[in-house]
Amino acid sequence: MLSFIIRRTLLAIPVLVGIVVVVFFLIRAIPGDPCTAMLGERATIAACERFNAANGLNEPIWVQLTIYMRNVFTFNLGESIRFSRPVNQILIERLPLTTELAGSALLIAISGGVPLGILAARKHNTMVDAGTMAFANIGVSMPVFWLGLMLAYIFAVLLKGTPLALPPSGRLTAGVFSIPYFEVWSWNLVEGTFWAKLNEYISNHYIFNTFITGQWDVWWDAVRHMILPAITLATIPLAIIARITRSSLLEVMNKDYIRTARAKGASEKRVVGRHALRNSLLPVVTIIGLQLGLLLGGAVLTETVFGLAGIGRALFDAITGRDYAIVQGFTVVVALGYVMVNLLVDISYGYLDPRIRVK
Amino acid sequence: MLSRRKIAEQLETAAADSSMLLERPISQWRLTIRRFRGRKSGMIGLTIVSLLILMAVFAPLLAPFPPNEVLIGKVDVGPREKPCVHLLGCDKSQPQHILGTDGNVRDEFSRIIFGARVSLTLGLFTVTIALLVGSTLGAVAGYAGGWFDNIIMRIMDVVLGFPSLLLAIAIVAVLGPGLQNALIAIAIVSIPAYARVMRAQVLAIKETDFVAASIALGSSARQILIRRVVPNALTPLVVLATLGVATAILEAAGLSFLGLGAQPPTAEWGSMLASERNNVFTSPHLVFFPGIAIMITVLGFNLMGDGLRDALDPALNK
Numbered sequence: 001m002l003s004f005i006i007r008r009t010l011l012a013i014p015v016l017v018g019i020v021v022v023v024f025f026l027i028r029a030i031p032g033d034p035c036t037a038m039l040g041e042r043a044t045i046a047a048c049e050r051f052n053a054a055n056g057l058n059e060p061i062w063v064q065l066t067i068y069m070r071n072v073f074t075f076n077l078g079e080s081i082r083f084s085r086p087v088n089q090i091l092i093e094r095l096p097l098t099t100e101l102a103g104s105a106l107l108i109a110i111s112g113g114v115p116l117g118i119l120a121a122r123k124h125n126t127m128v129d130a131g132t133m134a135f136a137n138i139g140v141s142m143p144v145f146w147l148g149l150m151l152a153y154i155f156a157v158l159l160k161g162t163p164l165a166l167p168p169s170g171r172l173t174a175g176v177f178s179i180p181y182f183e184v185w186s187w188n189l190v191e192g193t194f195w196a197k198l199n200e201y202i203s204n205h206y207i208f209n210t211f212i213t214g215q216w217d218v219w220w221d222a223v224r225h226m227i228l229p230a231i232t233l234a235t236i237p238l239a240i241i242a243r244i245t246r247s248s249l250l251e252v253m254n255k256d257y258i259r260t261a262r263a264k265g266a267s268e269k270r271v272v273g274r275h276a277l278r279n280s281l282l283p284v285v286t287i288i289g290l291q292l293g294l295l296l297g298g299a300v301l302t303e304t305v306f307g308l309a310g311i312g313r314a315l316f317d318a319i320t321g322r323d324y325a326i327v328q329g330f331t332v333v334v335a336l337g338y339v340m341v342n343l344l345v346d347i348s349y350g351y352l353d354p355r356i357r358v359k
Numbered sequence: 360m361l362s363r364r365k366i367a368e369q370l371e372t373a374a375a376d377s378s379m380l381l382e383r384p385i386s387q388w389r390l391t392i393r394r395f396r397g398r399k400s401g402m403i404g405l406t407i408v409s410l411l412i413l414m415a416v417f418a419p420l421l422a423p424f425p426p427n428e429v430l431i432g433k434v435d436v437g438p439r440e441k442p443c444v445h446l447l448g449c450d451k452s453q454p455q456h457i458l459g460t461d462g463n464v465r466d467e468f469s470r471i472i473f474g475a476r477v478s479l480t481l482g483l484f485t486v487t488i489a490l491l492v493g494s495t496l497g498a499v500a501g502y503a504g505g506w507f508d509n510i511i512m513r514i515m516d517v518v519l520g521f522p523s524l525l526l527a528i529a530i531v532a533v534l535g536p537g538l539q540n541a542l543i544a545i546a547i548v549s550i551p552a553y554a555r556v557m558r559a560q561v562l563a564i565k566e567t568d569f570v571a572a573s574i575a576l577g578s579s580a581r582q583i584l585i586r587r588v589v590p591n592a593l594t595p596l597v598v599l600a601t602l603g604v605a606t607a608i609l610e611a612a613g614l615s616f617l618g619l620g621a622q623p624p625t626a627e628w629g630s631m632l633a634s635e636r637n638n639v640f641t642s643p644h645l646v647f648f649p650g651i652a653i654m655i656t657v658l659g660f661n662l663m664g665d666g667l668r669d670a671l672d673p674a675l676n677k
Contacts, residue, residue, distance in 0.1 A: 014513065015513075015516050015517060018513065018514075018516070018517040019517055019521065022517055023529075026529055026530075026533060027529070029533045030529075030532050030533045133400075137400070137658060137661060137662060137665075138654070138658060140657075140661060141605065141609075141654050141655075141657035141658035141661055142650075142654050142657075143609060143612050143613065143616070143629070143632075143650055143653050143654065143657075144613070145613065145616045145632070145636075146632060146646065146649075146650030146653065146654070147650075149632075149636055149639045149646050149650075150643075150646070150647065150650065152639065152640075153639050153640060153643045153646075156640070157640050157643075292522075293521070293522035293523060294522070294523075295522075296522040296524075296525060297522040297523060297524025297525055297613075298524075300524060300525065300528070300617070301524075301613055301616065301617070304616075304617065305636070315525065316528060316617065319528055319529055319532045320532060327529075331521075331525075334521075334522065334525070335521065338521075338522065
């Protein structure tokens, strides 16, 4: 098992390096330079000269690439041209939102999709099956941003004044703050150290932070703000997971060993739960891994609709605003997450189906 | 446990099949069509898609107004009017706008009808480009093998390493916003899927006896690839392409929503929705209807693709 994990990890490295290089060149291929994008009217030749020198844009392209690669591997993602702040700091502030959003969405998608799929497969060829699959088909066909706007309309306008009303934008109600756990517990953190940054990053997961420190009012506020975006983002993955679970379970239910289990007199619950389900999970796990890319793409749209300052929206702004450092830095992080999740998926294959380990 | 009626039915179909065989052999395609017809969801999808194509072709006849005509001063109507259908009890003195008017006093219904042209063309073009490029790359890579295969497939891995919408955004940023560039971006993003499927197919077919026979007969590699391998590898690509149209339309709508795809005043569903999104709380119909149009179109292609897959996959037709 260990050699299988190591082999998989090594295979991921060239893909990661490839992504870093592609992003580097892609962002430089975008017409318009950072100087004009930043200084606008004031972008005279002399001003641009100074600007480029200050931001290291005068070096030959391969020197820039080498510096960039070296920085990436030492986890220094440079400074945003637009905000004049380190990209690391911007990540610390914005990544937690997207992680929480994508995490809750994935949780909803799995805990909704798998049971729905099982239900449809157990009631194969009945109205329940047809209804579930119709729901799933509509689910995968919906534009994410449209669903978001419609949910916002329903829960913020139509249901206004009822207990079901939910806020359509933002992360917390204005005036509500999540106090970081290290302040609540009065830890002594030295400003600027890695340890302090790490704690700041963790505490920016508001739902988590308020939960462990018992700030229940703030926690409930954060959760309420998260419901609509999370449901919006979860719908498509949920539908896809439901479909795959159903078809995979149906296929397994026809296998000889299921008949054997039945012949032994095992209860239906045991047949499905112990014999069929685990063997039908492999394609489901694959699909869950693949959903991450979809979630990140969807996060751009969801964050736009719900006015959330996460990395999806930030990345979009940076691409259109030619902020090289942010685009490069964020893409590296996104790609790293993507590759790591796929790695986890590969490893869980080895766990679910021991035959794969040997190959 | 099979009921007696089911057994009878099975015998019946078996008998029908064998009598059919006595008459004349059924071609693969006739068989597929017959199977496809038996799938309810596939037929629903086909119906939706056919209706949409008709709607796009006959748009000028169906739409009461030209899509970009501003109705100020021509008809007594204001911006963002609620839908008004005379049959449903809307006051006869009001001008009829089935889906209301948009922020620039244009007939929303006409714009939605013309929007079908944009979305369908876009979907079909993207998939054609991706299919041609992707399957060529995949076929050559799979057939040639070795270093060429390795390089091509690693490049495909890198492209697949990006979330597709983010990569499409980056490509549009390089090329500049616009419908045509959005089309190219989505095509590039979807190439790896076709390349991978084609390669897998070619790898399997390469080992078959009929390819060995062709080699023995002295056919050139190119001949074998084009005349023997590719025609036999197309089946899963047809399914992928149908589902690909759905994805392409959805992604294009996403790009338009972000302002990177179709530009105003083009009547495109994604950008129609985007331009009215700040008014969703006051005029929800202007967000609702374009979204429904996108959803129905995507649903149609998805259902059709599923139906085709079921019809073409012999394993499911036992």
